[in-house]
Amino acid sequence: MQVKKLSTDILIIGGGTAGIFAGITIAEESDANVLILEKAYIKRSGCLAAGVNALNAYICEGQKPEDYANYAMNDAHGIARYDLLLSMSQKLNSVTKKLEDLGLVILKDENGKYVLRGNRNIKINGENIKPILAKAVENHPKISVMNGVNAVEYAVKDGKAIGAYGVSVNNNIFYVIEAKAVICATGGAAGIYRPNNPGFSRHKMWYPPFNTGAGYAMGIRAGAEMTTFEMRFIALRCKDTIAPTGTIAQGVGARQINSLGEDYGIKYGFTTSQRVYGTVKENIEGRGPCYLETKGISQEQTADLYKAYLNMAPSQTLKWIESGKSPDVQNVEIEGTEPYIIGGHTASGYWVSDDRSTSIKGLYAAGDVAGGCPQKYVTGALAEGEIAAHSALSYIKGQTLTSISDEDIDIQFRKSTKYLNNTHSTYSINDLEEAMQTIMDTYAGGIKTNYQYNQIQLTVASEKINELIQLSEKLTAKNTRDLTKIFELKDRLEVARVLIKHLESRKETRWHSFAENTDYPQEDDRYLVYINSTTLNGETKMIFRPLIKEGQKHEHID
Amino acid sequence: MSILINQNKCIGCGKCTVVCPGNLVHLTKDNKAKISNIKDCWGCCSCLKECLVGALKLFLGADVGGQGYTLYAKDKGDISDWIIEENETPKAKITLNKKDANKY
Numbered sequence: 001m002q003v004k005k006l007s008t009d010i011l012i013i014g015g016g017t018a019g020i021f022a023g024i025t026i027a028e029e030s031d032a033n034v035l036i037l038e039k040a041y042i043k044r045s046g047c048l049a050a051g052v053n054a055l056n057a058y059i060c061e062g063q064k065p066e067d068y069a070n071y072a073m074n075d076a077h078g079i080a081r082y083d084l085l086l087s088m089s090q091k092l093n094s095v096t097k098k099l100e101d102l103g104l105v106i107l108k109d110e111n112g113k114y115v116l117r118g119n120r121n122i123k124i125n126g127e128n129i130k131p132i133l134a135k136a137v138e139n140h141p142k143i144s145v146m147n148g149v150n151a152v153e154y155a156v157k158d159g160k161a162i163g164a165y166g167v168s169v170n171n172n173i174f175y176v177i178e179a180k181a182v183i184c185a186t187g188g189a190a191g192i193y194r195p196n197n198p199g200f201s202r203h204k205m206w207y208p209p210f211n212t213g214a215g216y217a218m219g220i221r222a223g224a225e226m227t228t229f230e231m232r233f234i235a236l237r238c239k240d241t242i243a244p245t246g247t248i249a250q251g252v253g254a255r256q257i258n259s260l261g262e263d264y265g266i267k268y269g270f271t272t273s274q275r276v277y278g279t280v281k282e283n284i285e286g287r288g289p290c291y292l293e294t295k296g297i298s299q300e301q302t303a304d305l306y307k308a309y310l311n312m313a314p315s316q317t318l319k320w321i322e323s324g325k326s327p328d329v330q331n332v333e334i335e336g337t338e339p340y341i342i343g344g345h346t347a348s349g350y351w352v353s354d355d356r357s358t359s360i361k362g363l364y365a366a367g368d369v370a371g372g373c374p375q376k377y378v379t380g381a382l383a384e385g386e387i388a389a390h391s392a393l394s395y396i397k398g399q400t401l402t403s404i405s406d407e408d409i410d411i412q413f414r415k416s417t418k419y420l421n422n423t424h425s426t427y428s429i430n431d432l433e434e435a436m437q438t439i440m441d442t443y444a445g446g447i448k449t450n451y452q453y454n455q456i457q458l459t460v461a462s463e464k465i466n467e468l469i470q471l472s473e474k475l476t477a478k479n480t481r482d483l484t485k486i487f488e489l490k491d492r493l494e495v496a497r498v499l500i501k502h503l504e505s506r507k508e509t510r511w512h513s514f515a516e517n518t519d520y521p522q523e524d525d526r527y528l529v530y531i532n533s534t535t536l537n538g539e540t541k542m543i544f545r546p547l548i549k550e551g552q553k554h555e556h557i558d
Numbered sequence: 559m560s561i562l563i564n565q566n567k568c569i570g571c572g573k574c575t576v577v578c579p580g581n582l583v584h585l586t587k588d589n590k591a592k593i594s595n596i597k598d599c600w601g602c603c604s605c606l607k608e609c610l611v612g613a614l615k616l617f618l619g620a621d622v623g624g625q626g627y628t629l630y631a632k633d634k635g636d637i638s639d640w641i642i643e644e645n646e647t648p649k650a651k652i653t654l655n656k657k658d659a660n661k662y
């Protein structure tokens with residue numbers, strides 16, 4: 001395998017919404033060189049590959065950024081960062097305008113105003129959101145993009161990020177990239193838990209199976225402080241296709257009903273976790289399956305739903321048509337997904353300052369990997385990309401490139417490529433991945449246990465995940481594609497390991513389903529704290545931090 | 559959920575191999591598109607949107623209620639036709655205009 005050394009001013013890991021927007025911001029506002037490292041191909045990578053149906057974070061007329069921040073704080077039952085939510089919310093509308101200028105189609109009324117969907121959403125044609133963003137990158141000669149390169153580790157020296165290492169997915173190349181600052185904008189983590197349909201359709205998840213928590217895992221291994229992993233995200237989705245439900249619920253005003261036809265929403269409440277919990281509970285108590293009540297909608301509405309789903313989750317339209325049961329004649333069955341770790345929806349991720357700097361100097365986080373700032377969705381990820389870009393630009397003034405030593409390169413090279421030299425493993429990569437998913441499903445609150453867990457189960461989960469981590473060291477790789485799969489598995493295992501620690505530490509049930517601790521089934525005000533963690537030499541230490549109240553900001557202290 | 563690739567129709571342009579977010583589609587030695595593991599597909603349809611000859615089609619696994627129908631897209635600039643077939647016989651066509659926003 002060849003070693004290639006590159007350098008740039010700012011390295012962005014992940015070519016999704018946050019990463020691309022950070023890149024564009026840097027290119028437009030400075031002379032700095034920027035390199036985006038992308039595991040797939042930026043035109044269709046990450047969670048927006050198929051498209052997105054609406055912009056779910058927008059400050060509609062009559063609303064203020066503070067209203068959005070308060071909404072998200074309330075949805076998180078108090079465990080989120082008001083400072084981060086506010087700085088994000090203040091940018092939601094300007095980044096939306098920029099997205100429109102880049103070519104995104106947004107529905108407008110006869111007066112040229114955006115058509116609103118509720119208080120916080122606007123309607124778009126988001127099928128081509130990734131191609132639009134990718135094209136904007138192509139138009140900037142100062143932005144370099146390397147597709148098909150999987151970042152595997154940060155280069156850190158004296159507590160400062162000085163670049164990263166990556167391995168080409170399809171070619172025998174090991175990359176060493178020196179940078180004055182690094183922005184992590186990878187996705188969250190799917191595939192840690194056993195999915196809804198673990199057989200042939202195992203990858204028919206809501207969040208992409210290719211988002212494996214690499215950004216989190218690299219941060220954990222580098223000793224970065226992480227927050228709120230225990231606030232898992234479980235999505236309420238259309239059964240089988242795992243397609244989004246908001247389009248039906250908000251689009252045609254469909255109620256959530258049980259098999260008796262009762263609207264059960266009011267019984268449980270309307271926060272994101274309560275909606276999932278209500279559906280789980282109705283099933284446990286014998287009133288399942290649950291549905292979105294679409295029966296009786298007009299043919300025009302049905303046709304519009306077909307189109308809307310083709311623009312974000314085509315499988316749902318195919319399902320309606322091939323089953324011969326369109327939504328106007330049959331209600332749409334719903335179910336909860338397996339748990340994900342994803343900072344764009346809940347608050348899991350890097351512990352950051354208001355400027356999106358992490359606890360590692362020179363390393364910034366934006367989008368799904370940045371913690372404390374839930375409900376950011378697409379526009380919030382763009383906003384964080386912009387904030388991180390500004391902060392990185394200001395940081396690199398006066399910084400010079402730090403050379404990554406040959407010795408460090410050699411150590412990392414051996415660590416990353418040793419699987420090519422391993423000669424015997426009893427287990428395949430897939431075997432261990434399935435084992436991890438089964439362990440997490442059974443002992444760490446997966447679908448199997450209706451998302452519930454207790455300390456005894458978590459102890460078992462922890463032991464078994466540690467065993468898998470040991471076994472994963474023996475895996476063999478024939479080529480760089482296998483290597484990529486091994487890194488993905490190892491990243492998931494690392495996220496799982498830290499997640500279990502977080503679940504153990506929150507001895508309460510603040511969010512039903514998201515963190516349903518049967519030893520402590522009630523909310524407990526003593527846990528009105530952020531649960532954070534740092535890892536050093538494989539040992540994870542928990543940190544309980546007091547809530548940052550409205551008007552306060554968190555700044556890292558050296 | 560996965561894609562079917564009709565290698566007889568495939569012209570070997572390789573466009574589908576570039577865009578897959580999971581790096582799953584590759585060209586064989588005789589220049590035909592092939593998915594490395596059919597179970598690894600997410601069903602996002604990025605690949606079939608690139609295909610000019612309708613060689614790639616989405617289908618639902620039987621485990622999620624698939625009935626064996628397929629779905630593919632014919633891209634015509636601002637317009638794209640989505641065609642649903644049973645045994646290669648068209649059953650439905652839905653035309654989307656990229657300039658139109660969703661109503662929902």
